[in-house]
Amino acid sequence: MSSLVDRFWYGSGRPLRLLAPLSWLYQAVSASRRRKAWDARDEELPVPVVVVGNITAGGTGKSPLTAWLVAEFRSAGWRPVVLSRGYGGKSPRYPLLVQEDSEPAQTGDEPVMLARATGAPVVVDPERRRGAVWALEQGLGDLLICDDGLQHYALPRDLEIAVFDGVRGIGNGAIIPVGPLREPVSRLSSVDFVVVNGGEFEGGEHIESFHGIEHPQIYTMALEPFSLTNLKTGESRPLDDLKGQAVRAVAGIGNPERFFDTLRDLGAVVEGIPFPDHHDFRPADLEVESGQWVVMTAKDAVKCRGFATDNTWVFSVRARLAPEFIASVIARIRQGSEQIIS
Structure with a gap:
């Protein structure tokens, strides 16, 4: 993301407001795709699925949070598998199991980084649900973490975590291309947790609001x-x-x-x-x-x-987050797992 776009999106005002018709079109197309994806979804997956993502464009710290979640879930007794789109990579076949020495040109850079950082299986597939089913067929694990999948509605999910940059926040609050938002702020009402990376907060705080966003489960993260x-x-x-x-x-x-x-x-x-x-x-x-x-x-x-x-x-x-955060996440996952079994 260029510094010029940063100034337009994260500065005061909306200097790109003349592009508002494109924002309306972007939002309409996104909403249509979301409805079609929800309507076309198959049955739920037989293991917990955690989606980590954001509603803003640009880096927020999703991958370090994903790596941290892998370690925490592993400590709690699960065998986590990471799902990724593999942005920037192009493979002749999917799904693709990423190795620590895989070529980023095929897998994308973030999947290789996560494989090296966590030692967990990382599966790349632009169709995340297909990748999830394949990972389970291969017996790779018993819990799925989707890195950057908040808008990939074809993938069933049990828990959603939206991540924000603590300094940038929601920027000027407008939809792409006028602002940085992929989805309206109202989308946050349906996510389970909001994580704020950096800014004025110390990692590990449980806060009530952020940049005007109120949510019962907002936690801060430090890198x-x-x-x-x-x-x-x-x-x-x-x-x-x-x-x-x-x-x-x-x-x-x-x-x-x-x-x-x-x-x-x-x-x-x-x-x-x-x-x-x-x-x-x-x-x-x-x-x-x-x-x-x-x-x-x-x-x-x-x-x-x-x-x-x-x-x-x-x-x-x-990443550093509050013990209260992972305890709440694990409690939600276990509650969902019990409902599936019953």
Whole structure:
């Protein structure tokens, strides 16, 4: 997402209001597809399905939350499987089981990142329900987590989690292309939980409202710096080594400025180079001046393993949420599972 679009969508006012007819058309088409998907749905799936998504365009922190949920569900005794559309990838066949060394050009970058971060089975299929059925046929797990599937209504779901960037919120509150909303804010009345990533809140709070949104289950999330690993050699270094270090930070993610600011907060001297989300990196993108490090996110790193230089480092984060949040999520899932069995 370009900085120009950011200013239009997340600044004050609606400078693109002349495009309002396109917003109405977008909303009408989306509503029609949603109704058709609901009408065409088959029976429910025999295992719990958790959908993590957002109603805004751009990065909000869905994938780190998905990785965190995988770990929490595994600790609670489930065998979670991640479902993904595989945005940015193109495979000759679907469903596709992602390996840690899979090619992002086929699977998309986020599925490879999630496979490496969680060790859980990750299944890519643009038709998420088909992928879900295949995963169960293969005996891959007993709980499904769909990463970025809030608008994929053909997939039955037992629980929905909508994620927001804590700084951007709902932007100017308008539908694409006038604003960043994929669906009206009223859509949140039907989700089970709202998670707010960063902003003025500490991770782990249970709050009553956010940017004018009221919901009984709003929790805050923090993305905490976790590791700094050399992409070529696998060497790990303390995060303190970033203090005073000249860094060329490259980012092909939904909100690169958040990544750059995090590095600055750790004391790095940052030259931030934003690229479009899901950018197809080339060796020239990693060229630096003498004394600089290249630092990138784990999502981007999976596309650069083949040509990374010795001074290319992967900066990883992990999510932190309240124990109350996962307890509420697990309680909802167990309640739904008991109703299916009965």
